[in-house]
Amino acid sequence: MLVLVLDTATPTLVAGVARWSPDGAEVLAEQAVPSGTKHAELLTPAIRAALDDAGAALADVEAVVTGLGPGPFTGLRVGIVTAAGLADARGLPVVGVCSLDAVGSGARTVVTDARRKEVYWAAYDAAGARVEGPAVVRPEELRRPGPFVGDPAFAERLGAAVERAEVTTAGLLRAAAAQLADPSSAAPLVPLYLRRPDAVPPTAIKAVTQ
Amino acid sequence: MSEPLVLGFETSCDETGVGIVRGHTLLADALATSMAEHERFGGVVPEIASRAHLEAMVPTVHRALADAGIAASDIDAVAVTSGPGLTGALLVGVAAAKAYALALDKPLYGVNHLAAHVAVDELQHGRLAEPSIAMLVSGGHSSLLLVPDLAQDVQPLGRTIDDAAGEAFDKVARVLGLPFPGGPPIDKAAREGDPSAIAFPRGLTGPRDPAYDFSFSGLKTAVARWVEARQRAGEPVPLADVAASFQEAVADVLTAKAVRACRDHGVDHLVLGGGVAANLRLRALAEERCAAAGIVLRVPSPKLCTDNGAMVAALGSRLVAAGVAPSAPDLGADSALPIDVVSR
Numbered sequence A: 001m002l003v004l005v006l007d008t009a010t011p012t013l014v015a016g017v018a019r020w021s022p023d024g025a026e027v028l029a030e031q032a033v034p035s036g037t038k039h040a041e042l043l044t045p046a047i048r049a050a051l052d053d054a055g056a057a058l059a060d061v062e063a064v065v066t067g068l069g070p071g072p073f074t075g076l077r078v079g080i081v082t083a084a085g086l087a088d089a090r091g092l093p094v095v096g097v098c099s100l101d102a103v104g105s106g107a108r109t110v111v112t113d114a115r116r117k118e119v120y121w122a123a124y125d126a127a128g129a130r131v132e133g134p135a136v137v138r139p140e141e142l143r144r145p146g147p148f149v150g151d152p153a154f155a156e157r158l159g160a161a162v163e164r165a166e167v168t169t170a171g172l173l174r175a176a177a178a179q180l181a182d183p184s185s186a187a188p189l190v191p192l193y194l195r196r197p198d199a200v201p202p203t204a205i206k207a208v209t210q
Numbered sequence B: 001m002s003e004p005l006v007l008g009f010e011t012s013c014d015e016t017g018v019g020i021v022r023g024h025t026l027l028a029d030a031l032a033t034s035m036a037e038h039e040r041f042g043g044v045v046p047e048i049a050s051r052a053h054l055e056a057m058v059p060t061v062h063r064a065l066a067d068a069g070i071a072a073s074d075i076d077a078v079a080v081t082s083g084p085g086l087t088g089a090l091l092v093g094v095a096a097a098k099a100y101a102l103a104l105d106k107p108l109y110g111v112n113h114l115a116a117h118v119a120v121d122e123l124q125h126g127r128l129a130e131p132s133i134a135m136l137v138s139g140g141h142s143s144l145l146l147v148p149d150l151a152q153d154v155q156p157l158g159r160t161i162d163d164a165a166g167e168a169f170d171k172v173a174r175v176l177g178l179p180f181p182g183g184p185p186i187d188k189a190a191r192e193g194d195p196s197a198i199a200f201p202r203g204l205t206g207p208r209d210p211a212y213d214f215s216f217s218g219l220k221t222a223v224a225r226w227v228e229a230r231q232r233a234g235e236p237v238p239l240a241d242v243a244a245s246f247q248e249a250v251a252d253v254l255t256a257k258a259v260r261a262c263r264d265h266g267v268d269h270l271v272l273g274g275g276v277a278a279n280l281r282l283r284a285l286a287e288e289r290c291a292a293a294g295i296v297l298r299v300p301s302p303k304l305c306t307d308n309g310a311m312v313a314a315l316g317s318r319l320v321a322a323g324v325a326p327s328a329p330d331l332g333a334d335s336a337l338p339i340d341v342v343s344r
């Protein structure tokens, strides 16, 4: 079946189109767009471009896969609500996966930027199954043997090399396989925030509306 | 040809609103609110609001479609509040609206929240007279607008230079030990009170002050000082009189400036909007002064005055009818979207 794949958990948003079956996935097109904090602006254009590249129309899509984070909250929500809205409007199944599962492969510890001088991380065994995480921690306190993949900016503070790796369409599909095989088993889309909201009464309300 | 069916999204603050209109006819106004989660903070916490929008979005769309008795595929256009408001909250609505528009292959209109507050009145009282003066007062905004053409020409006349009117209600409520949000409990307490009991200041009403700008910070401080002085002296605080006198000061300034704006611009229609427009004293005083000045006053029902999706759909419907170009595919949110940008 034709699957639309999205992720906005990192500063590079991913929109991919793939042909998927329980026997394997073929990625037909992938847009990886450095988008900083502009996920909302750039995601739907990236989806259109990925569909065009794949020679497909949204009407051909049979399922939607989205990363659930962890990642910066605002961007994360953009991807999840987009996946939820697209799937709802077209009556399609939608599958959410941990975005870290889609970074690298095999035995590894994935680290991505959690801001506030922390990393989001998760650890995987040789078969690629997640054995710890996702969680958020200061890199200095993440005492794991490695190898590390993800954001090399944290190499120094981890005291170990980090092989650059990003969220990919193929990785998201791999993580979504069980749910795609039986979409009725798909769990509701719950973002992996891993942090409580900063509950500071805003002064922003005044500033933004005057 | 029947009028276009428009789906509207509103997420600029703590209300997740999804509305559906056909022309000027309201078909659905589904709303979810995270107000209760903000109560203990005495104000809306942006991150909590944004999380709640995401959770509520699809269920609220379903409710709106069910209430309207239509399928998503019947929709002709999608509209969404693109600003002003809280960025993180706005972005949930913008992304959702873009997704539905893309999935349904329909045009998308990113609209101004304030203009939508004006447009909602068309669902109740039909096509707006143009030009009209509009006064929007809520916890987030206090604006006086000249509206020559709601679809593409809305001009700011004045706005609050400090607190929004609704914020003053919230802060005074806190001083009086009343719950958040402060508007309804103050309105209720004031019914038993004497509005002329205490002469609270009327901000920016001097001869040299800007005619159409508002200031509520001084009023709020004056109320707090008055109450604290009583408490320090060990005297009881006449809650109803304080509430009534405070509310009178707000209503007096707002209505005087609105009527003056009508007069100065030769406009004989005034529209009120925003949550504070649900205040009974404000409505009564506006009616009285408009009647005396020969101005036709239009005030939507309280449910339509507060933030909702129907107001966004109403403005979207107006834009479609006027042939305004839809938004570009890279539409985002602008927390400080200027009022003269009706759609973008």
Ligand SMILES: [Zn+2]
Pocket (backbone or CB within 6 Å): B113, B117, B138, B140, B274, B275, B306, B307
């Ligand atoms: Zn509002």
